[in-house]
Amino acid sequence: MPVNLPPLDPAQLRPIAGVRIGIAEAGVRKANRKDLTVFLLDPGTSVAGVFTRNRFCAAPVQVCRQHLAAGHAVRALVINTGNANAGTGAPGMAHANQTCAALASLLHCTAEQILPFSTGVIMEPLPVDRIVAGLPAALSDAQVAHWAKAAEGIMTTDTVPKAASVQVQLGDRTVSITGISKGAGMIRPNMATMLGFIATDACIDPALLPELARKLADGSFNRITIDGDTSTNDSFILIATHQAGHSPITSLDSADGKMLVNGLMQVARQLAHAIVRDGEGATKFITVQVEGGRTVEECLQVAYAIAHSPLVKTAFFASDPNLGRILAAVGYAGIDDLDQGLIELLLDDVHVVSKGGRRAEYREEDGQRVMKGSEITVRVGLGRGAASDTVWTCDLSHEYVTINADYRS
Secondary structure, eight states, X not given: OOSSOOOOOGGGSOXXXXXXXXXXXXXXXXXXXXXXXXXXXXXXXXXXXXXXXOSSOOHXXXXXXXXXXXXXXXXXXXXXXXXXXXXXXXXXXXXXXXXXXXXXXXXXXXXXXXXXXXXXXXXXXXXXXXXXXXXXXXXXXXXXXXXXXXXXXXXXXXXXXXXXXXXXXXXXXXXXXXXXXXXXXXXXXXXXXXXXXXXXXXXXXXXXXXXXXXXXXXXXXXXXXXXXXXXXXXXXXXXXXXXXXXXXXOOTTSHHHHHHHHXXXXXXXXXXXXXXXXXXXXXXXXEEEEEEESSHHHHHHHHHHHHHOHHHHHHHHTTOOOTHHHHXXXXXXXXTTOOGGGOEEEETTEEEEETTEEOTTOOHHHHHHHHTSXXXXXXXXXXXXXXXXXXXXXXXXXXXXXXXXXXXX
16 A cells, blocks of 8 residues: 555646547556557647666657657657567667557657657567557547546556646746656666656746756656666656746746746655655655755765665664664765764654764664654754755565566566
């Protein structure tokens, strides 16, 4: 069960003018499962993307990058689950391009105006004929209100669909922001094994979208980790339809620009947190805050060292306050001139370590009390400067092993 993640309420998801979504059962891997999703975008819509940094990236990631770089107006996204189309060589590229060509033919546009996405098992041939055969049904199903169905349609090992929606006021106009994501394992920054799609009807200079997509990814999806693995298919797409009717935003630093960024970041972080809360086998949602660093980069080094440590994560699963494991992770994070005599460590309200050593007032039962909770904050002070940053992760349980051992069964 996901950690404190309330059930998705479709009524809370705002439709985005200029975006229609259709879902179909194509039988990509299993019968009677929603596994093919199509986003249809009105003319004039702008799109930007951020993708995995895994050098062994999937065919659809490569095709998406090529199509975005070509600069053609994107008219549709096509997403399949059940098969990642990764590790598939030249045939995989051909299948990704074939999918784009088939949808483009139905929409009377060019293949370069289609962005493909796949998620699922790696190194298996994509059943492209099933996907192509399912496209007409997905198009016939397209509606503005299908965000919740889409959140379900892109799931793999997720136990619940993930979606979020907010509205912000820009001048006298109400701007809507809605997004969906999927991901539960092989989650590590840069990015997780995740797909994320956020759309807004805000009017924004299209030239700002690539910068904005990177900013959103860095503040959300690139701050989560479940098991330290970086997937081959990670993709985050930002869509702006420009249909809200307010004065166009030409700077992210303007008052309206900041308001929009805040709303988009709220949705992106909610989606990213949902991925961690639904992490494979997760029983606890853990916030790792590192402060007092000289740079943000070294704060993240330490935060990820803690968040990736199997010893730390299994201790949290067992509610075992073996907190020396956290200090060990801080020490091997890679800061060569770290002064251990300045380290502070807190678990929620419990001050565990001061000036590099266990506080005389600390009692193990207090640490265990915190670790038995389902929401835990680890706070580390480095005593080196004013920089800080935060990473979100979960514990590592027996169930994680079971899920991944049986994934292809």
